[in-house]
Amino acid sequence: MSDTALDQDYEILTPPDNLRSKVRELTPREAKKFDPVKAAEAAIARLSTHFGSWMVNETATLMQAWEGVQSEGMSDETVAPLYQAAHNIKGQALTLGFPLVGQVAASFCHLIETVPSVDKLPAELAERYVAAIRAMVMEGAKDDGNSMGVKLLDTLAVVTDDFLKQFPQKSDADAE
Numbered sequence: 248m249s250d251t252a253l254d255q256d257y258e259i260l261t262p263p264d265n266l267r268s269k270v271r272e273l274t275p276r277e278a279k280k281f282d283p284v285k286a287a288e289a290a291i292a293r294l295s296t297h298f299g300s301w302m303v304n305e306t307a308t309l310m311q312a313w314e315g316v317q318s319e320g321m322s323d324e325t326v327a328p329l330y331q332a333a334h335n336i337k338g339q340a341l342t343l344g345f346p347l348v349g350q351v352a353a354s355f356c357h358l359i360e361t362v363p364s365v366d367k368l369p370a371e372l373a374e375r376y377v378a379a380i381r382a383m384v385m386e387g388a389k390d391d392g393n394s395m396g397v398k399l400l401d402t403l404a405v406v407t408d409d410f411l412k413q414f415p416q417k418s419d420a421d422a423e
Contacts, residue, residue, distance in 0.1 A: 302343045306384045308332045313377045316370075326365045329373070330356065336380060347396045348383045351376065351403060358407045363414055372406060379403060 273281055309332040316325045333355045340349025355376040362368045379399050382388075388396030 302336075302340070302345050302348070302384050305332070305336050305339060306381050309336060309377060309380060313374070316373070321365050321368060321370060323365055326359065326368065329377075330359045333359070333376070333380075345384065345389050347388055347390050347393060347400060348380055351379050351383065351400050354400070354404050354407055355380070358411070361411050361414065361416075367414070369410060372403075372410065375406075376403060 309329070312325075312329040312332045316329055319325050333352045337349050337352035337356055340346060340352060355373070358372065358376070359368060383393075383396050383399070386393075386396075388399075391397055
């Protein structure tokens with residue numbers, strides 16, 4: 248039995264090409280006045296009232312994933328959603344106005360990515376990351392202006408780096 252693409256049953260779906268009907272073209276006069284950067288900034292300003300609640304929702308997802316780890320134990324299946332939630336926070340935090348929380352989430356992702364296996368992931372340290380992210384979002388610790396948040400980030404980063412020193416890191420030459 249062959250596994251080539253020609254031997255497989257498949258269907259090609261072609262989406263309708265009717266996007267032009269969804270937008271209005273600007274007149275030349277309107278086009279001269281239109282500033283796309285200004286329009287994007289205005290859209291972000293309108294959406295920014297929701298940023299805090301979106302971050303709370305992301306944190307709730309992280310908490311739910313952590314509860315799964317607590318109830319079912321540390322495994323690839325339970326850590327994957329925890330990592331995904333932290334990764335989402337890392338990626339969205341700057342846009343949503345929580346750059347400090349994004350740095351904590353990035354450090355947490357680094358920890359999860361660097362341990363050789365999930366059984367080596369220290370539950371106490373993972374719990375501290377989850378609690379720190381939750382507390383920082385709830386308290387509005389958004390940026391470097393929050394000295395307690397900065398201290399928390401620095402402490403977690405130092406503890407993480409110290410913990411990870413026990414695992415030899417692969418060099419680029421080893422990876423090839």
